[in-house]
Amino acid sequence: EVQLVESGGGLVQPGRSLKLSCVASGFTFNNYWMTWIRQAPGKGLEWVASITNTGGSTYYPDSVKGRFTISRDNAKSTLYLQMNSLRSEDTATYYCTRVTIITTVVFDYWGQGVMVTVSS
Amino acid sequence: DTVLTQSPALAVSPGERVTISCRASESVSTLMHWYQQKPGQQPKLLIYLASNLESGVPARFSGSGSGTDFTLTIDPVEADDTATYYCQQSWNDPLTFGSGTKLEIK
Numbered sequence: 631e632v633q634l635v636e637s638g639g640g641l642v643q644p645g646r647s648l649k650l651s652c653v654a655s656g657f658t659f660n661n662y663w664m665t666w667i668r669q670a671p672g673k674g675l676e677w678v679a680s681i682t683n684t685g686g687s688t689y690y691p692d693s694v695k696g697r698f699t700i701s702r703d704n705a706k707s708t709l710y711l712q713m714n715s716l717r718s719e720d721t722a723t724y725y726c727t728r729v730t731i732i733t734t735v736v737f738d739y740w741g742q743g744v745m746v747t748v749s750s
Numbered sequence: 751d752t753v754l755t756q757s758p759a760l761a762v763s764p765g766e767r768v769t770i771s772c773r774a775s776e777s778v779s780t781l782m783h784w785y786q787q788k789p790g791q792q793p794k795l796l797i798y799l800a801s802n803l804e805s806g807v808p809a810r811f812s813g814s815g816s817g818t819d820f821t822l823t824i825d826p827v828e829a830d831d832t833a834t835y836y837c838q839q840s841w842n843d844p845l846t847f848g849s850g851t852k853l854e855i856k
Contacts (some may be wrong), residue, residue, distance in 0.1 A: 675785075675793065675836055675847040691844040725792055735840040736783045738804065740792040 632656040634726045634741035641747045642716055652709040652726030652741055659707040660684070663729035665737060666700060666711045668722035668746075678724070679711060680735065694720075716748045752776055754837050754848035761854040767825035770851045772837035774818045781841035782820045784813055787850075788833045796835075797822060829855050 638650040650666070666678040679700035680689040688700050699712040709726055723743040730738035753775040762768045772782065780800040785793040795804045797813035800820060812823045824831055832855050837848040 674849045675838070677845050677847070730795075730798070732798065734781050734799070735845055736795065736798045736838075737785075737793075738795050738798075740794070743792055 632728065632739045634728065634739060636724065636726050636741045636744035639724065639744035639746045641749065643750050644717060644748055646716055647712070647714045648716060648746060649713070650711040650724055650726075650744060650746070652711075654707045654709065654726075654728070657728070659702075660704040662731065663735070664700075664702060664709045665727045665729055665735070666709075667725045667727055667737065667740075668720075669725070669743075670719075670722045673722075676722075680729070681709070713746070716746075718748050720746065721748045722746060751844060752778060752839055752842040752846050754839060754846055756835075756837060756848040756851045758849070759852040759854065761856055762827050763856045764829055765826045767823065768827050768853065770822040770824075770835050770853070772815075772820045772822070772848050774820070774839060776842065777817045778839040778841035780816045781839055782813075782815065783838045783840065784822045785836045785838065786831075786833045787836065793836065824853075827853075827855060831855060 633655045636652045642648045665680040668678050681700045685702045697715045701710045725743045726741040727737040728739040730736045755773045782800045784797040787793040801813045814821050834850040834852045836850045
């Protein structure tokens with residue numbers, strides 16, 4: 631059974647940093663691209679960052695580029711999201727997702743999510 | 751960015767057929783996908799590449815469309831289908847989601 635378990639969320643002040651982790655199990659982690667997606671309270675879904683299966687390439691939208699860094703440790707089957715210079719608009723539930731193995735970016739498994747609150 | 755427009759909400763009775771629409775601001779070919787998010791849960795993939803049913807998803811769900819206009823159909827609707835439904839495109843960068851359609855079962 632595929633499982634994605636996020637951790638590392640919490641309350642953080644604006645301008646500070648936070649690092650999220652996602653431990654994967656039930657599949658061969660190093661065969662899959664992975665992605666972080668977030669959802670602000672009561673709002674829709676927003677793509678945050680993606681990483682190839684080897685970790686050799688990463689992708690970000692403009693809203694987080696230069697502040698967030700996605701990385702992975704295939705030996706530990708763990709995905710990370712380093713978030714720096716946090717803003718109130720980064721407040722959201724962050725989901726770790728697996729990208730399905732087809733020719734485009736579709737998310738076939740999602741973790742339960744971890745809440746990040748940016749507030750003074 | 752490609753904007754995906756969805757109707758905010760729909761209300762239907764069990765047993766009825768419901769169509770949820772998603773209109774893209776520019777062509778996304780058939781690279782459109784649909785997710786279901788029940789209250790308090792993470793999203794779940796229903797349909798990928800416009801019309802392909804994800805494994806384990808009931809055949810009551812189907813998808814269609816290409817270019818800019820897409821539809822998710824549930825027939826017949828069941829009480830358990832109460833959820834918000836999101837479309838997502840992966841043709842243009844950055845990938846984007848619709849704002850969601852909240853489906854209420856009367």
